Amino acid sequence: MSIYNFPMRWPDNITEAKTIQNTLRKKVKVIPLKKNPMYIAGVDAAFFKNKVVGVACLYRYPDLILIKDVYAFAEIPFPYIPGFLSFREGPAIIKAINRLKIKPDVILFDGQGIAHPRGIGIATHIGILLDIPAIGCAKSRLIGEYREPGFSKGEWSPLNFKNRTVGAVLRTREDVKPLFVSPGHRIDLKDSIRIVLGCTTRYRIPEPLRRADLISKKIIREF
Numbered sequence: 717m718s719i720y721n722f723p724m725r726w727p728d729n730i731t732e733a734k735t736i737q738n739t740l741r742k743k744v745k746v747i748p749l750k751k752n753p754m755y756i757a758g759v760d761a762a763f764f765k766n767k768v769v770g771v772a773c774l775y776r777y778p779d780l781i782l783i784k785d786v787y788a789f790a791e792i793p794f795p796y797i798p799g800f801l802s803f804r805e806g807p808a809i810i811k812a813i814n815r816l817k818i819k820p821d822v823i824l825f826d827g828q829g830i831a832h833p834r835g836i837g838i839a840t841h842i843g844i845l846l847d848i849p850a851i852g853c854a855k856s857r858l859i860g861e862y863r864e865p866g867f868s869k870g871e872w873s874p875l876n877f878k879n880r881t882v883g884a885v886l887r888t889r890e891d892v893k894p895l896f897v898s899p900g901h902r903i904d905l906k907d908s909i910r911i912v913l914g915c916t917t918r919y920r921i922p923e924p925l926r927r928a929d930l931i932s933k934k935i936i937r938e939f
Contacts, residue, residue: 726793726807733800734834741836743844746899749907753777753821753849756915758924759813760826761805762932764939768792770808771932774816775924778914785931786815799834799858801827802841809842820848822903822911824925828852829900829908831875831883833859839900850900851908852883853925857896867891870913884909888916895920 727733756777761770767789774783788811794803805827813823828837829852836844837858843850860877862885869890875883875898883898886909899908915922921929 726803728794730797730800733794733797733803737800737834737836737841740841740844741834744830744835744840745902746830746904747902748904749822749849749902751821753911755783755818755820756822756824756911756924757813757816757820758824758826758915758922758926758928759809760925760928760932761808762936763792764936766792767939768805768808769932769935770805770810770812771928771935772809772812772816772820773924773927773931774818774820775915777821777911780915780917780923782927783818784816785927786812787931787935788812788815799832802836802838805838806842806845810845813846822849822851823900824851824853824912824915824922825900826853826855826925826929828854828858828896829883829898831857831859831877831896831898835882837898837900839898843901847902849902851903851911852896852898852900853912853922854896854898855893855921857885865894869916872897872909881905886912888913888922889918889920892920
């Protein structure tokens with residue numbers, strides 16, 4: 717299966733990267749899911765010398781049965797610059813997703829969706845390129861203001877930026893730090909919260925993302 721089947725030149729400087737972000741953000745769709753997902757993938761990346769490994773873990777939803785783990789290596793194509801994560805991790809993550817034999821209905825990213833200075837975090841960027849509903853699920857805030865949500869699982873408060881709600885500060889486990897959830901593409905905030913909670917078991921991090929993170933670190937240790 718090849719989900720990503722059209723050419724994309726990854727930039728090698730920040731000016732080109734900004735131009736690409738400004739072009740892609742015009743294509744963002746924040747809309748309700750058209751159907752309940754059957755398969756959800758969590759993706760993550762890790763770095764080793766001049767290489768980046770992208771990992772995709774596919775789960776059946778809502779029972780969270782693991783279907784497949786895949787990974788792919790790529791050269792590190794872009795330096796570390798806050799707000800431009802997708803250019804650094806994107807090529808390896810897309811290669812990994814393309815190795816899945818079942819196309820995910822939703823992809824969870826360890827990063828931002830529209831809760832980004834230019835409205836196009838990694839979940840939005842890759843979601844647009846693949847034309848798949850995508851959710852940003854970050855451990856820390858990049859932009860915006862919020863009030864601390866309640867301490868029970870499922871409680872959340874809006875994340876606001878420039879007089880607009882761009883995400884949710886979501887408590888995924890009682891009495892632990894919240895996650896910063898934002899729509900990436902082809903999904904709205906309500907459905908993003910629902911899916912993230914539906915993928916969260918006894919840990920703070922949704923299970924598909926938690927597994928992708930563990931596997932990416934394991935691969936790097938082995939290499």
